[in-house]
Amino acid sequence: MFAYDFLQQYWWFIVSLLGGLLVFLLFVQGGNIFIFSAGRREEERALIVNSTGRKWELTFTTLVTFGGAFFASFPLFYSTSFNAYWLWVLILISFVFQAVSYEFQTKAGNLLGRNTFRVFLTINGIMGPFLLGVVVATFFTGSDFVVNKNAMGDSLAPMISTWGNSWHGLEALTNIWNVGFGLAVVFLSMVLGALYLINNVEEENIVLKLRLRLWMAAFCFLLLFLSFLAHLLVTKGFAVAEDGTVYMEKYKYLNNFLEMPVVLAAFLAGVVLVLYGIVRTLASKKFRKGIWYTGAGTVLAVTALLLVAGYNGTAFYPSTADLQSSLTIANSCSSQFTLKVMTIVSFIIPFVLAYIFYAWRSMDKKSLTLDELDGTSDKY
Secondary structure: OOOHHHHHHHHHHHHHHHHHHHHHHOHHHHHHOOOOOOOOOHHHHHHHHHHHHOOHHHHHHHHHHHHHHHHHHOHHHHHHHOOOHHHHHHHHHHHHHHHHHHHHOOOOOOOOOHHHHHHHHHHHHHHHHHHHHHHHHHHHHOEOEEEOHHHOOOOOOOOOEEEOOOOOOHHHHHOHHHHHHHHHHHHHHHHHHHHHHHHHEOOHHHHHHHHHHHHHHHHHHHHHHHHHHHHHHHOEEEEEOOOOOEEEEEOHHHHHHHHOHHHHHHHHHHHHHHHHHHHHHHHOOOOOOHHHHHHHHHHHHHHHHHHHHHOOOEOOEOEOOOHHHOEOHHHHOOOHHHHHHHHHHHOOHHHHHHHHHHHHHHHOOOOEOHHHHHOOOOOO
């Protein structure tokens, strides 16, 4: 019914698309960064928290879905990347901060006070996107691991992959390009968060402050992202020969863009939409729909970037310790039967997305106001 090669390519596309959706939904984290800077009064802070609070479960659910789909379709990535457990532990702690903060800040008996939990939301707003960005950057810069291919299929083997140092993932924070891309994702989440709140909150004082902060966030994002992109296009990449041998190829990621014109077109369209949403919002005080243009552009651009990391004979999780241990779509995927069953199940995804769209529209028929917040008991 489905060729094995097709299933491998299909699931890398699904994972990439989920990654793009996840980055878009980081507007929740980005919005929470503005709790104290855009909300000077208690009422304004409550408005921001309740605005992002309506959507935080979408981000969390997409993160779990992205991780589940990735690990189910490419299990060797799961077993290998979790050797870098400190990065994943920090990401987990960050999102636990978020969940606990939303649910407990207004509970009776809260001895820490609302603002303490709001600080936790701000920490998640910075820490979550940064660490996720660092992890994604390692798809291009590489990680320090070795895969023992002889242990595959041996039930008595203690482990298939091992990490090359005792830092277990923290060494990724010593790479300037990883850090730069992580910061770029933080500022992108701030851009998305500002645009979302401008669209969702009906409070002029907050909107005015957000427009001022949008300038700074957009400038920093573009500076960091374009620097990373320029480096990516001129650096050597991790290419895979027809026999599966991994080697370094000059201008590999630039070649991937040029050899996959559809992916290049999607990436450029995404960049244009991101810029349009930002510029239009800054140019017109009456324009408040920038989140939809920049959000759609983010999904397109991030999806295209992840496709470049794995398609066209590219190792998506390269090893700097042993080049031949690098993970590719072909050598790290699940069995054909598993991918076939997952593909059939994946056909319900459009219906799930339709439900999310319907629920979103129902919640956001009108902008959130202070009067509406005062008139409901269902709030954070």
